[in-house]
Amino acid sequence: MVKNGYSLSLIADILDRVGKKKVFTKLDLRWGYNNMRIKEGNEWKTAFMIYIGAYELTVMYFDLTNSLATFQTMINDLF
Numbered sequence: 001m002v003k004n005g006y007s008l009s010l011i012a013d014i015l016d017r018v019g020k021k022k023v024f025t026k027l028d029l030r031w032g033y034n035n036m037r038i039k040e041g042n043e044w045k046t047a048f049m050i051y052i053g054a055y056e057l058t059v060m061y062f063d064l065t066n067s068l069a070t071f072q073t074m075i076n077d078l079f
Contacts, residue, residue, distance in 0.1 A: 006069035033071050036060040 038046060038058055046057035046064065060067045 004066040004069040004073075006072055008072065029075075032075075034059060034061070036071060036074065 036059060038060060043056040043058055046061075048055055048057075060071065062068070
């Protein structure tokens with residue numbers, strides 16, 4: 001797996017962009033993150049086994065390679 005080298009913005013830059021804005025919103029990022037679908041056909045990459053069987057995930061979870069960078073890219077594209 002090739003890791004995505006996405007770099008986060010500096011807090012000072014983010015605060016400069018916010019500036020003197022008066023309207024803010026509150027997002028439940030945990031809900032959004034845990035509902036990001038894994039691309040169809042790539043579910044096999046998330047396979048794991050436990051004593052009662054094998055499973056493949058259909059949504060992102062925190063330990064996947066590139067999952068945090070993918071989520072941050074999605075949020076940036078959204079806004």
